[in-house]
Amino acid sequence: MSYNPSIRLTSGEHVEIVDRTHLPFHRIGRLGMGASAQVEVVEEPTTRRRYAHKIFTPYYGHTLERFKKEVQNEIAIIKRLRGHPHIVNVEWSYACGRELGILLTPVASDGDLSAYLYEIRVPQDGGSNGNGGVSSATREQRAVLVKAFGCLASGLAFMHGLKIRHKDIKPSNILVHNGHMVYTDFGIAKDLVGMNTMTSGKPGGFTDRYCPPEVAEWDPRNRKSDVFSLGCVFIEIMAVLFSDARELAEDRTPYRKRLQDVQGTLIQCSVADFDLRQLFVVILGMVEEMSEDRVGATDLVDCLMDLKMPCAESLFCRQCGGT
The missing domain is CATH 3.30.200.20 (Phosphorylase Kinase; domain 1)
Incomplete structure (x- = not known):
């Protein structure tokens, strides 16, 4: 050229x-x-x-x-x-x-979130690190992943505030750049300004693993379908941060097809009242089977803002609400 x-x-x-x-x-x-x-x-x-x-x-x-x-x-x-x-x-x-x-x-400095999580889970040499063959996140990687919750929720609330649905939220459509998460690939996104935010009929496309029940069944759907998909992404982040959530991410069955098991595990993981475990309860409200029972994106941001985090960690970066 x-x-x-x-x-x-x-x-x-x-x-x-x-x-x-x-x-x-x-x-x-x-x-x-x-x-x-x-x-x-x-x-x-x-x-x-x-x-x-x-x-x-x-x-x-x-x-x-x-x-x-x-x-x-x-x-x-x-x-x-x-x-x-x-x-x-x-x-x-x-x-x-x-x-x-x-x-x-940006041109992502660390690729997409799918690759980022994989590199943490699997040691570079392919061997075991004493944690069931799954590597632990470094302090820097942990800080990046902890901030992902608030930053991605903030980005989604911004989209939904403008009546835009992404419609294909998944780790490979999230970039990791200089420690920040960035939504990308709006190829099937929909701008609903001046339109009914509830749509129905055959979806234009979706990724089966992260797809909410109403989209897979061609039922009426709205912006909370994005919330379900983001909840699945949050599960995969938590699976890297907490070994007792690992099986949720390792099972390749679409999340909507095993919701009872997913929700049961989320409840079990939340029982210890320390560190980030309170996030499991928040995620539970994102992956409800019925869209009307799910938290909205704006309320999700508020929930995350209200969580009492250890002083050394923040769920948001400075640009979208962190301190």
Whole structure:
């Protein structure tokens, strides 16, 4: 890819490009690939600033018009959410023939949450560390994970306050950057401004493991479906922090299909009144089978704010409520 200084990378701008080789950045490396897009790291030569370059191409069953509409929807939603410290930013976008692309920040320093949790659970040498083959988090990693609860709740409350549903919350759609959690991948997110926040019918897509019952059954659903999915993510974080919750995350059965066991374990884990165990009760209110019984995102933030944490730990970073 050659650098063309005539095309400027102006923040927030969308441009039409005739020749892809003239994109105003250099490719550094590959980050990953999904069903409809691939992501790579690129660098703008003048500023040396790096971006996550998400490249969309039409896929089977989608007309070019529908494909462009879906990508434009993702761009518009992320731009609406701009400014929250735990939500990814769109810096620039372009169209080049049948390809659409966006530049996103940040480029996660520690990958996504799924990989981050895996690296803590599994020792680098693949051996046992005396804790059932599951490695313990370092003090720094623990601090990052503890703050994840408040920061992710804050980000979700911000989305829901703008009547936006993410619809695919899972560890691989959460970045870990410089110790902070950042929501990404709004490909199937929905902006419900001016619309009924309750939807029904066949879902546009979902991830089975973190999917709430009402989405899987095509029942009416609302923003509390996101709360259920985030509750499942919280369970997987707690499974790294507390060995007695480990089995909840190791079982690959979707959480909604074993809710009774999940809820029973959460109650058992919460009985000792010390450290972070009070969080198990909060999570219990997030993974209720019926959406009307679940805590809302704003109330979730309030619940976490009210928890009395050890003085050395905080559930929120300074940017979204920590001290």
